[in-house]
Each structure stands twice: as C-alpha cells, then as structure tokens.
Amino acid sequence: MKNDCKIKIIIAALSAALCVTSCAPVPSDNGHGEEASANEQASEIMQETVSSAVDFEHELDSYVPKKDHYNFYFTYKTVHPWWDAVALGMEEAQRQFLEKGVTVTYEYMAPEGASAEDQTQRLYEAEKQNFDVIGVDVADEEIISPILDEMIENGTKVMTFSSSDAKDGCKRIAYVGNTHNYQDGADLTEALCEKLDYKGKVAILVGSVGAPCHEDRARGARDTIAKYGDMEIVATEYDMDSVDLAYDLTLKILKDCPDLDGIVCCNMSNPVGAARAVTETESDAVIVGMDHDVEALRYLHDGVIYCLGVQDCYSIGYDTIQVAVKIADGNLPGELFPEKTDEITTVIYQEDAALMLELLYGDIL
Amino acid sequence: MKEKKQISNKTIVLTAIAGSLIVLAMVTANTLWTSHKTTIATDEAVSTVSSFYLEEMADRRARTVTNLINNNFDHMEKAVAFIAEEGIDSQDELRDNLGEVKSLLGLNRFALVDEDNIVYTQYTTYTGRSRHAFLSEVANNDRVITTVSVYGSSKQLCLAIPTPDLTLMGKPFKACFVQLDINEIVDLLAFDDHGKTHFAIYAKNGGNLSGTELGPVILKDNFFEALQNIVTENVLEKHRENFENETDGSITFDSGEAEETLFYVPIQETGWEMAVLIRESVIQDQIRDISIRNLKTSRYQIAFTFISVLALATVLLLQLRRFSGQKLEEEKETSRNFKHMANTDSLTGVRNKHAYAENEAVINAKIHSGELEKLGIVVGDINGLKYVNDTQGHAAGDRLIKDACSLICEYFKQGAVFRIGGDEFAVILQGKGFETMQEVIDDFNNKVEENIKENGVVVSIGYSVFEKDDHRLRDVFERADSMMYERKKELKEMGAKTRGE
Numbered sequence: 001m002k003n004d005c006k007i008k009i010i011i012a013a014l015s016a017a018l019c020v021t022s023c024a025p026v027p028s029d030n031g032h033g034e035e036a037s038a039n040e041q042a043s044e045i046m047q048e049t050v051s052s053a054v055d056f057e058h059e060l061d062s063y064v065p066k067k068d069h070y071n072f073y074f075t076y077k078t079v080h081p082w083w084d085a086v087a088l089g090m091e092e093a094q095r096q097f098l099e100k101g102v103t104v105t106y107e108y109m110a111p112e113g114a115s116a117e118d119q120t121q122r123l124y125e126a127e128k129q130n131f132d133v134i135g136v137d138v139a140d141e142e143i144i145s146p147i148l149d150e151m152i153e154n155g156t157k158v159m160t161f162s163s164s165d166a167k168d169g170c171k172r173i174a175y176v177g178n179t180h181n182y183q184d185g186a187d188l189t190e191a192l193c194e195k196l197d198y199k200g201k202v203a204i205l206v207g208s209v210g211a212p213c214h215e216d217r218a219r220g221a222r223d224t225i226a227k228y229g230d231m232e233i234v235a236t237e238y239d240m241d242s243v244d245l246a247y248d249l250t251l252k253i254l255k256d257c258p259d260l261d262g263i264v265c266c267n268m269s270n271p272v273g274a275a276r277a278v279t280e281t282e283s284d285a286v287i288v289g290m291d292h293d294v295e296a297l298r299y300l301h302d303g304v305i306y307c308l309g310v311q312d313c314y315s316i317g318y319d320t321i322q323v324a325v326k327i328a329d330g331n332l333p334g335e336l337f338p339e340k341t342d343e344i345t346t347v348i349y350q351e352d353a354a355l356m357l358e359l360l361y362g363d364i365l
Numbered sequence: 366m367k368e369k370k371q372i373s374n375k376t377i378v379l380t381a382i383a384g385s386l387i388v389l390a391m392v393t394a395n396t397l398w399t400s401h402k403t404t405i406a407t408d409e410a411v412s413t414v415s416s417f418y419l420e421e422m423a424d425r426r427a428r429t430v431t432n433l434i435n436n437n438f439d440h441m442e443k444a445v446a447f448i449a450e451e452g453i454d455s456q457d458e459l460r461d462n463l464g465e466v467k468s469l470l471g472l473n474r475f476a477l478v479d480e481d482n483i484v485y486t487q488y489t490t491y492t493g494r495s496r497h498a499f500l501s502e503v504a505n506n507d508r509v510i511t512t513v514s515v516y517g518s519s520k521q522l523c524l525a526i527p528t529p530d531l532t533l534m535g536k537p538f539k540a541c542f543v544q545l546d547i548n549e550i551v552d553l554l555a556f557d558d559h560g561k562t563h564f565a566i567y568a569k570n571g572g573n574l575s576g577t578e579l580g581p582v583i584l585k586d587n588f589f590e591a592l593q594n595i596v597t598e599n600v601l602e603k604h605r606e607n608f609e610n611e612t613d614g615s616i617t618f619d620s621g622e623a624e625e626t627l628f629y630v631p632i633q634e635t636g637w638e639m640a641v642l643i644r645e646s647v648i649q650d651q652i653r654d655i656s657i658r659n660l661k662t663s664r665y666q667i668a669f670t671f672i673s674v675l676a677l678a679t680v681l682l683l684q685l686r687r688f689s690g691q692k693l694e695e696e697k698e699t700s701r702n703f704k705h706m707a708n709t710d711s712l713t714g715v716r717n718k719h720a721y722a723e724n725e726a727v728i729n730a731k732i733h734s735g736e737l738e739k740l741g742i743v744v745g746d747i748n749g750l751k752y753v754n755d756t757q758g759h760a761a762g763d764r765l766i767k768d769a770c771s772l773i774c775e776y777f778k779q780g781a782v783f784r785i786g787g788d789e790f791a792v793i794l795q796g797k798g799f800e801t802m803q804e805v806i807d808d809f810n811n812k813v814e815e816n817i818k819e820n821g822v823v824v825s826i827g828y829s830v831f832e833k834d835d836h837r838l839r840d841v842f843e844r845a846d847s848m849m850y851e852r853k854k855e856l857k858e859m860g861a862k863t864r865g866e
Binding site (some may be wrong): 054056079080081083084085087088091094098103104105106107108109110112292294313314360361362 | 460483488489490491492494495496514515516517519520572576
C-alpha cells in the first residue's frame with residue numbers, strides 16, 4: 001500500500017512535470033493561439049488537480065482474509081462531517097469485502113465534542129468487548145498514546161487512523177491517514193504569506209487542544225510565519241472543532257485586532273466559522289484553512305477563503321478497513337501494509353472551487 | 366366525301382399506354398395529396414394531444430416515485446413492529462434482525478437511531494448526528510423526507526419515521542430511516558422509454574438530482590440556468606415560483622433545431638419536480654412514422670399498379686404484334702398463291718403464258734442493259750392435238766398435252782418450260798441449260814422420231830440463241846418459231862400427224 005502511494009505520488013509528479021513542460025512558452029507568431037492554448041492547459045491542470053484530490057475509485061488488493069467475519073471498533077475525535085466522509089470510504093471497503101464473502105462489522109463512534117477523557121473511556125470499554133482491531137483517531141497524543149501502549153501490552157490489536165497518529169514511540173500497530181499535518185500547516189501559511197506579500201498580522205485557529213493533527217498544523221503555521229520578519233501572530237485560539245466557537249473566536253479576534261490581515265485555520269470547522277465572521281464584519285482578512293466542508297468550498301468559490309488544503313478522506317476510510325483486516329489476521333507492517341499509510345492533501349484555490357463542489361457534492365441542493 | 370381513317374394497331378397501343386399513364390398519374394397525385402393532408406392534420410392534432418401525453422408521462426413517473434416512498438414508509442413501520450417484538454438484548458441480535466427485515470422487506474440501507482443519535486445498521490454502528498442532519502426533524506414529524514447530497518456527489522432520498530415506543534437493549538430508540546439512492550430511483554423510472562422521451566428530477570433550485578439529460582439543450586444542467594438564454598426572464602420567474610410552490614407547468618421552446626416541449630409535475634412531499642421532455646413530441650414522430658409507412662405503402666401500390674399495367678401493355682403489344690405478323694404472313698401466302706396460280710398452267714403444272722411474259726420483260730431489260738450474253742429458246746408444238754381432240758375427245762387431248770409437257774420437261778430439265786398456247790411450249794435456256802442445249806435438242810428430236818414409229822407423243826421443236834443484234838427476246842423467239850414450223854413439216858414427212866388431220 002505504501003508502494004501504491006509512492007506510485008501515485010510519482011505519477012502525479014510526472015503528470016505535473018508534463019503539464020509544466022507543456023505549459024512552457026513556445027515561440028509562435030500567433031498570440032491568440034498561444035493564449036488559448038495556455039488557457040486550455042491551465043484548465044486541464046486545474047481539473048487534474050481537483051479530480052486527483054479525492055480518489056473515489058478503489059479496489060481491494062490481492063490479500064486473502066483468513067476469516068469470513070471481522071468486528072472492529074473505531075473511535076475518532078468528534079462528531080463532524082470530516083469523519084462522515086471517512087466513513088463513506090470505510091463503507092465502500094466493507095461493501096467490497098462483503099462481495100468477496102467476508103463480513104466486516106464495526107462501530108464508528110465519537111463524542112459530540114473532542115475529549116481525550118471521553119476517548120479514554122471509550123477505549124477501555126472497547127477493550128472489554130473482544131473486537132478484532134480497535135482503531136483510534138488520537139484526540140490527545142499525550143493522554144491517549146500511553147493508553148494505546150497499555151492495550152497493546154494487554155494483547156489488544158490497536159491501530160490509529162484518519163487525521164491524528166499517536167506520538168512517536170507509541171506501540172500501536174499501524175497508522176492510516178495524514179502523515180504530513182505539519183507540512184499542510186506550513187504550506188497553507190506559506191500561501192497566505194505570499195498573498196499578504198510577507199507582511200501583516202495573522203491569527204491561528206487551531207482546533208482541539210492536544211489533537212496531533214491540529215497542533216502539528218499550527219506548529220507548521222507558526223514556524224512559517226517566524227521566517228518572515230514583517231509578519232506577526234496576534235492570536236492563537238482553540239475552537240474545539242466547533243464552527244460556532246470558531247465564529248465567536250474570530251469575531252473576538254477581529255474586535256481586538258480590526259486590522260487583522262490573515263487567519264490560518266487548522267481544521268475543517270474553523271475556516272467556516274472564520275469566513276462567517278469575516279463576511280459579517282466585512283474584514284479584509286485572508287483566510288486559509290483545511291478540508292472540504294461544503295460551506296467552506298462556497299466561501300472559497302466566492303473569494304472569502306483564499307485556499308483550502310483538501311484531504312482525501314474517502315481513501316483514508318477505505319485503506320483503514322483494508323489495513324484493519326490484515327492486522328486482525330495477525331499481520332504486522334511490512335510487505336502487506338506500511339507502518340504509516342500516507343494519504344494526500346491537495347491545496348485548492350478559488351478557481352478550483354466549483355469543480356470541487358461538483359466532484360464532492362454534485363449540483364448542490 | 367371525306368375518307369374515314371382506319372384505326373391501326375399502333376393507335377390502339379398508344380391509346381392504351383396513354384390511358385394507363387393518365388390513370389397512374391391520377392392515382393399517384395391522389396395518394397400524395399391525401400398523405401400531405403393527413404400529415405398536416407396529424408401535426409395539428411398532435412400539438413394538442415402531446416401536452417396531455419407529456420402530463421400523463423410526468424404524472425406516471427411522479428406516481429412511481431410516490432408509490433416507492435409510500436411502500437418504504439409502510440415497510441419501515443412493519444420492520445419496526447417486527448423488531449419491537451423480537452426482545453432484542455444485544456447489538457449482534459439487533460444486526461441480525463436488521464439484516465432479516467432488510468432482506469424480507471427489500472429496504473435499502475435500513476437503520477435505527479437511538480436517543481443519542483447512534484445509528485444501527487446491519488453491519489455498522491456509528492454516531493450519526495452530523496451525517497444525518499434530518500434526524501433532528503424526526504421527533505416533530507410523522508414522516509420526514511429529505512434529499513441529501515452526499516460527499517462523493519451521490520444523492521440520496523432519506524425517509525425517516527419516529528419510533529417513540531421502541532426500546533431495545535434497554536435504550537429508547539427515536540427513529541428509523543432508509544436511504545434510497547437516486548440512481549436506483551432513476552433506473553426504476555427508465556421504463557419502456559426506448560430513449561424517445563427525456564426525464565429528469567429537479568430540486569427546488571433547479572439542480573438536477575437524477576443526473577439524467579433533459580434533452581439536448583438542458584442536458585444535465587441546472588434547469589433554470591439552462592433555460593435562461595432560451596426563454597424570457599418573466600417566463601423563467603414563473604417557473605421558479607412553480608418549483609418553489611411545488612406546482613406543475615410546461616414550457617415549449619425552440620432549440621434551434623426543433624421545437625421542444627417539456628412538462629413538470631411535483632413529486633409529493635419530496636420537494637422535487639419530475640420533468641419530462643419530448644423533442645418534436647413522440648406522438649408526432651410516431652404518427653408521422655405511420656403516415657410515412659402509409660405513404661410508402663401507397664408508393665408500393667403505385668409501383669405495383671404501374672408494373673402491372675406495363676406488363677399488361679407489354680403482353681397486349683406482343684399479342685398484337687403476333688396477331689399482325691400472322692395476318693401479314695397469311696396475306697403473303699395468299700398473294701403467293703395468287704401469283705402462283707397466275708403464272709402456272711393448271712393443266713400441266715408448268716409456267717403459263719403470263720409467266721412467260723413476265724420472264725420476257727425481265728430478259729428484255731437485261732438485253733437493253735447489255736447484261737445478257739447467253740440465252741437460248743426452244744419453241745415446241747404438239748403434233749396431232751386437234752386430231753386427238755376431235756377423234757378421242759378433249760380429255761384425251763388434255764392427256765396428250767400433259768404427255769407432251771412431261772416429255773419436254775424430261776429432256777429440258779435445266780430450262781424454264783412455259784406452256785404459251787394450247788399446244789405450244791417454250792423453253793428458255795440459260796447457264797448450264799444453254800451449254801447443253803444442242804445435245805438435249807438432238808436427243809429430244811431422236812426421241813420424237815422414235816415416237817413417230819411407236820405412235821407416241823410427237824412434239825416439233827425449233828430453237829434459236831440470243832445474238833448481238835437481237836433487241837428483244839421476241840427476235841430470238843421468232844427465229845425458233847420459224848424453225849419449229851420447218852421441223853413440223855419435216856416430221857410430217859416422217860409420218861407424224863398434224864393438226865389439220
């Protein structure tokens with residue numbers, strides 16, 4: 001599977017290189033033709049960018065499961081549409097296993113608000129129920145990682161998935177999800193800095209306290225801003241994956257700093273809350289954020305949000321089930337699956353928004 | 366007095382052909398005219414009928430969706446009643462029961478929801494508040510029908526009912542729901558259509574839910590966006606209101622290539638509009654097809670009639686030709702018989718004096734033109750014919766003539782023998798007959814002289830050949846005739862009888 005990811009990356013890189021090569025200026029005595037050609041190529045690149053952001057076409061690999069029934073338990077940070085998208089990928093894998101005569105049942109549970117304590121309790125309860133594998137999207141790496149180690153010690157098969165891995169050194173068997181949250185935060189912030197001409201005041205909306213993915217992105221953002229002397233972080237707030245809280249926090253930040261130039265949003269909820277507040281206050285703050293919330297994509301389309309880093313939730317879900325089956329059969333990371341299955345993040349801009357809306361949601365109701 | 370014109374065969378044939386063509390032309394013109402009038406009448410009728418047809422089509426499809434929804438609600442109630450009676454204590458039992466009712470009732474993705482918004486399906490248990498926002502409405506409604514656009518661009522129709530009395534595993538359950546994939550609904554609707562009509566399901570904002578093309582103009586696009594450059598803003602606004610108020614309506618527009626008519630009706634409780642479009646209307650096409658088929662049949666009939674008439678005329682013509690040929694042949698035969706009779710001596714069967722005269726004319730022409738080089742004439746006269754007639758009767762005289770003729774013909778086989786008088790014969794010798802003339806004459810005379818002794822037929826002959834100074838055949842004949850008289854005397858002296866005796 002890691003090899004598959006590598007191949008995907010290589011193909012994407014080659015495609016991009018080809019596109020860049022084909023976009024290179026070619027001497028021509030027809031200026032209009034050159035322009036039209038460039039537009040067509042740009043359009044093709046844009047479509048390629050958007051359509052490769054989420055991969056809905058999956059097929060199970062050649063691995064033959066040892067049992068005809070598996071029962072898993074998955075828990076994630078909080079009830080949120082982002083994990084609903086992950087669930088769709090899981091259900092597709094479940095459906096494909098069923099077609100092969102293998103029944104996969106699972107619980108996919110989360111609290112209404114992100115809570116390491118709630119997650120701890122869920123894990124202890126799940127451990128008693130003899131699931132084949134327990135999967136965790138780590139709410140707080142400091143609190144949860146030791147618990148996972150303890151479960152492994154007890155003989156429970158534990159994996160991490162989706163957005164947040166446990167901290168380095170944790171004994172969990174494997175991770176399927178985003179392995180480059182820091183870089184995602186850095187990339188989004190770099191785009192923001194460039195847009196602001198490398199000067200201005202920036203606020204960071206992190207997400208849940210202790211959530212590795214959110215914290216990593218925030219760290220990437222802080223490190224990027226630190227590179228530029230004329231840029232300043234004026235506020236860092238935790239919205240706890242709540243759109244409403246993100247909205248309130250943004251209003252407060254804008255009140256405290258009316259000349260705010262930019263906002264870095266580290267999860268899927270906060271760009272929506274931030275955009276609502278910026279629109280309401282008619283602020284000029286430039287927003288960069290994460291993921292594919294339909295409202296966020298509309299704000300991107302309207303130019304309120306500058307760019308979004310879209311993760312391939314569907315593939316995360318699909319690969320999670322596939323790896324879980326292999327772990328349940330007693331396999332360890334190696335040839336059958338990597339210790340970390342990396343999933344892609346694609347940064348999209350205003351011109352990509354309509355296509356992404358169409359790709360993910362069709363003609364919106 | 367004016368002479369009456371005789372009707373010829375040609376006239377009859379031409380009249381027959383002309384008549385046939387006129388009849389054919391009239392039949393053809395009548396058929397074409399009838400077809401044309403039928404097509405016009407059909408077009409007018411179809412314009413009226415097609416809107417009713419479209420409405421019926423749209424209604425039928427809308428009812429299909431409504432029935433599907435109602436059936437699912439009925440089945441959900443039965444499923445809940447079944448599960449409630451099973452005394453389920455564990456999640457495994459619940460999953461088994463969910464699988465059983467799904468299978469028995471054909472419910473697609475049937476799920477139960479507990480009071481904490483935990484969703485239970487046959488294979489999965491998950492927290493569903495954010496995924497199924499419609500669950501928040503269930504408590505206040507008997508039935509909830511919601512259209513959901515799912516990540517991955519698929520669209521679903523979610524049907525939910527509250528389950529206030531349901532408690533399982535010690536937990537109160539608040540609702541159950543099914544998710545119908547709109548693609549499956551579309552498959553259900555695409556019945557016996559054969560691609561002749563187009564249909565699509567729209568949300569209130571004109572968004573295409575079914576992913577089907579509503580004809581070549583609107584395609585899969587948003588209904589209102591696709592029509593904004595085709596109909597006026599006022600018309601479009603009216604239809605926006607219709608969509609919003611869930612009422613029906615119709616639009617006819619010119620797509621540039623043809624006239625399109627569409628009709629839409631609301632699908633109860635869904636907020637959807639079912640639109641059906643027919644390009645130039647199926648009825649129009651179908652009836653036009655019938656007209657075309659009729660026209661084709663008429664053309665075949667015309668062609669058949671034409672071929673039949675042509676064949677008949679041909680047969681008639683051939684019969685007339687054959688008849689004319691036979692008649693002509695008969696006339697020729699009669700003419701030949703008459704000519705034969707005119708040129709043949711009835712008693713002896715050799716050519717008569719008339720034939721001699723015709724030959725004489727031909728030979729004279731050759732003499733005049735210098736073509737004639739060699740020719741001989743033998744003139745013969747029967748000795749004693751009068752005597753036989755007088756003493757033995759005319760029958761015996763006729764026999765003598767025949768015997769004399771036979772004797773002449775026997776010797777002058779290569780000459781043309783003519784009976785030019787009662788007892789006179791002439792033989793014209795040309796070619797080989799001319800070459801052997803003298804030899805034959807000598808033999809003949811020897812025979813005659815023998816006959817005198819044996820009381821046989823005696824014929825006196827004289828002969829002559831064509832000379833350069835001769836101007837006509839008569840000159841040659843006269844020399845032969847003179848010689849014949851000399852011979853007659855000579856034979857008399859030998860004992861032959863003469864006419865006078």
